[in-house]
Amino acid sequence: MSEYGTFYGVGVGPGDPELITLKAKKVLGRMRCIFTPATTKHGKSRAYEIAKEFISPKAVIKTLFFPMTIDTKICTRAWGKNAEQILSILMKGVDAAFITLGDPMTYSTYGYLLKTMQSLYPHVNSITIPGVSSYAAVAASANLPLVQGKEVLTLIPGNTPRRKIQQLLSLSDTAVFIKHSRNTKNLLHLLGKRGRYRKLVYVNHCGFEDQVITSNPSPELLEKTEYLSLLIVKKSSR
Numbered sequence: 001m002s003e004y005g006t007f008y009g010v011g012v013g014p015g016d017p018e019l020i021t022l023k024a025k026k027v028l029g030r031m032r033c034i035f036t037p038a039t040t041k042h043g044k045s046r047a048y049e050i051a052k053e054f055i056s057p058k059a060v061i062k063t064l065f066f067p068m069t070i071d072t073k074i075c076t077r078a079w080g081k082n083a084e085q086i087l088s089i090l091m092k093g094v095d096a097a098f099i100t101l102g103d104p105m106t107y108s109t110y111g112y113l114l115k116t117m118q119s120l121y122p123h124v125n126s127i128t129i130p131g132v133s134s135y136a137a138v139a140a141s142a143n144l145p146l147v148q149g150k151e152v153l154t155l156i157p158g159n160t161p162r163r164k165i166q167q168l169l170s171l172s173d174t175a176v177f178i179k180h181s182r183n184t185k186n187l188l189h190l191l192g193k194r195g196r197y198r199k200l201v202y203v204n205h206c207g208f209e210d211q212v213i214t215s216n217p218s219p220e221l222l223e224k225t226e227y228l229s230l231l232i233v234k235k236s237s238r
């Protein structure tokens, strides 16, 4: 048996604390060391804000800094440094958890962190607890079935090249645009030009107090589109 502690990757859902799974709640309640991601050195962790009521008061909270950049060298350095910090705790035989927004296996820093830890220490014992993904929560908030029967669903990150987006759209019945906040206006322009969508749902801050859901985002809203926003388009009106 390994003398290392177990590493838990915990998805805390997209915003509403009530969407945290029972499994996640149990793990958070018994962990004595919890790592939270932040994108600025002294920044707040959204995952922590969602999960804090379920975390034991005895737990030590450690913030890990993940820079928001596409520079692979900077990212790789951050993943390595953060993975080593977690491993140093596990090496003492203590269990630790990393909490992350939505589902840990969907566009999450957790995926990179886990792979880095596994390459530094291949025997690391890790358990991933899935979370409700942002697009599942958004579809539920809008009472919008994502796909039915033979329909095809495609998840498209906002920085996908325009040509590839066009190809993907022609193959999909429903498309979910995620991480699109820097590109929303261009996306809406492209979608408007194609004009084949019966449904469009745009959501800002799903599950938070200032949640906005609309099928017709105003220019003012688009002007202040924030990182936590999601766009769903459907060819059918069902």
Ligand SMILES: C[S@@+](CC[C@H](N)C(=O)[O-])C[C@H]1O[C@@H](n2cnc3c(N)ncnc32)[C@H](O)[C@@H]1O
Binding pocket: 014, 015, 101, 102, 103, 104, 105, 106, 107, 108, 109, 132, 133, 134, 135, 177, 178, 179, 180, 181, 203, 204, 205, 206, 207, 208, 227, 228, 229, 230
């Ligand atoms: C790095 S990805 C994380 C995705 C997450 N792991 C998941 O399962 O949904 C961040 C993107 O997810 C979407 N997102 C996450 N939470 C959201 C929320 N509460 N409301 C709207 N969009 C959200 C946004 O598009 C945001 O830019």
